[in-house]
Amino acid sequence: MLIMIKPNVDEAQVAAIKSCVEDLGLRAIESRIRRQLAIAAIGDQDVAPNGLIESLPGVEHVLPIHKPYKLASREFHPDNRVVSVRHIPIGGDAIQVIAGPCSVETPEQMIAAAAGAMAAGASLLRGGAFKPRTSPYSFQGMEENGLKYLVDAARPYGMPVVTELMDPRDIDLFLKYGVDVIQIGTRNMQNFRLLKEVGQLQVPVILKRGLSATIKEWLMAAEYIAAQGNLNIILAERGVRSFEPAYRNMLDVSAIPYLKRETHLPVIADPSHAGGAAWMVPALSLAAIAAGADGLMIECHPNPAQAWSDGEQALTPQELHALTRQVAAVAQASGRAYGQPLIDLPRAS
Numbered sequence: 001m002l003i004m005i006k007p008n009v010d011e012a013q014v015a016a017i018k019s020c021v022e023d024l025g026l027r028a029i030e031s032r033i034r035r036q037l038a039i040a041a042i043g044d045q046d047v048a049p050n051g052l053i054e055s056l057p058g059v060e061h062v063l064p065i066h067k068p069y070k071l072a073s074r075e076f077h078p079d080n081r082v083v084s085v086r087h088i089p090i091g092g093d094a095i096q097v098i099a100g101p102c103s104v105e106t107p108e109q110m111i112a113a114a115a116g117a118m119a120a121g122a123s124l125l126r127g128g129a130f131k132p133r134t135s136p137y138s139f140q141g142m143e144e145n146g147l148k149y150l151v152d153a154a155r156p157y158g159m160p161v162v163t164e165l166m167d168p169r170d171i172d173l174f175l176k177y178g179v180d181v182i183q184i185g186t187r188n189m190q191n192f193r194l195l196k197e198v199g200q201l202q203v204p205v206i207l208k209r210g211l212s213a214t215i216k217e218w219l220m221a222a223e224y225i226a227a228q229g230n231l232n233i234i235l236a237e238r239g240v241r242s243f244e245p246a247y248r249n250m251l252d253v254s255a256i257p258y259l260k261r262e263t264h265l266p267v268i269a270d271p272s273h274a275g276g277a278a279w280m281v282p283a284l285s286l287a288a289i290a291a292g293a294d295g296l297m298i299e300c301h302p303n304p305a306q307a308w309s310d311g312e313q314a315l316t317p318q319e320l321h322a323l324t325r326q327v328a329a330v331a332q333a334s335g336r337a338y339g340q341p342l343i344d345l346p347r348a349s
């Protein structure tokens with residue numbers, strides 16, 4: 001439920017309302033509904049005796065949150081949530097691009113990847129150090145060294161880094177290397193222990209849609225993170241498994257406007273894992289931005305033919321550079337801005 005607080009109520013009264021909510025075993029989280037202070041009481045609502053909350057001094061009225069996902073719903077937070085990743089706002093007016101290779105491989109590869117992503121107009125650098133591979137015999141990631149190569153490559157450009165966490169036992173390592181955004185991959189969208197653990201941090205989380213998850217299941221997974229206190233959640237549509245084998249996954253473009261209406265959380269798209277082929281990435285990227293996505297996560301490798309994973313879907317830095325110009329044009333046509341100044345590549349002499 002949403003407890004709407006009367007205007008000009010002092011802090012002590014707000015604290016008393018919160019502690020009453022907490023004494024009932026519910027979680028009390030502040031929000032603003034059209035500038036009015038509200039406290040969301042989250043948990044098993046049946047524990048509140050009829051009329052108790054309404055009778056507290058300072059309470060104007062109580063509204064139910066109808067959706068099963070409470071903190072993730074627009075009812076809880078009508079304005080768009082902007083998740084700040086260091087100096088970069090995700091979910092605001094500007095479109096942000098996260099780019100980098102599927103896997104972190106070597107220091108040299110990451111230095112080239114960071115330079116390419118930066119020159120192309122990406123604002124965050126991605127790279128997987130712990131890789132969820134279908135086969136146990138495939139390359140599993142560079143693990144701790146991978147985190148180091150990723151962070152070292154991004155530092156000279158001041159770029160925040162995004163990397164996937166598969167196991168709560170690695171959280172301390174992620175914090176030690178200063179990972180800026182924790183990615184929860186499609187295969188772990190409903191790994192509830194993992195979701196609860198990242199919910200206890202304040203580090204922003206990219207929550208990818210499960211391989212065949214419904215939007216409701218996806219938002220309930222986001223709710224697991226939010227219910228622990230971490231509302232810095234970015235949803236990533238990365239294509240769902242469909243009946244169509246011609247491409248890797250089906251980018252659910254419809255999910256983007258649907259989510260933007262249903263939740264205040266930022267929504268980005270990953271056209272690389274959706275199409276599974278580099279040639280499809282530009283069209284899918286533009287479709288996602290036109291549909292209202294707040295950003296894109298694009299795989300980009302300095303030498304896709306030599307990539308240790310997902311090379312067939314990786315763009316070259318030059319291809320990414322050409323694409324970001326188109327993304328900026330579609331963003332502008334949709335009343336949005338592009339997150340970074342776009343710099344022309346030096347002409348080849």
Ligand code: PEP
Nearest residue numbers: 102185186187208238273
């Ligand atoms: C990835 O981003 O490299 C990845 C493994 O993505 P997904 O979880 O969407 O398959």
Ligand code: MN
Nearest residue numbers: 102299309310
């Ligand atoms: Mn990949």
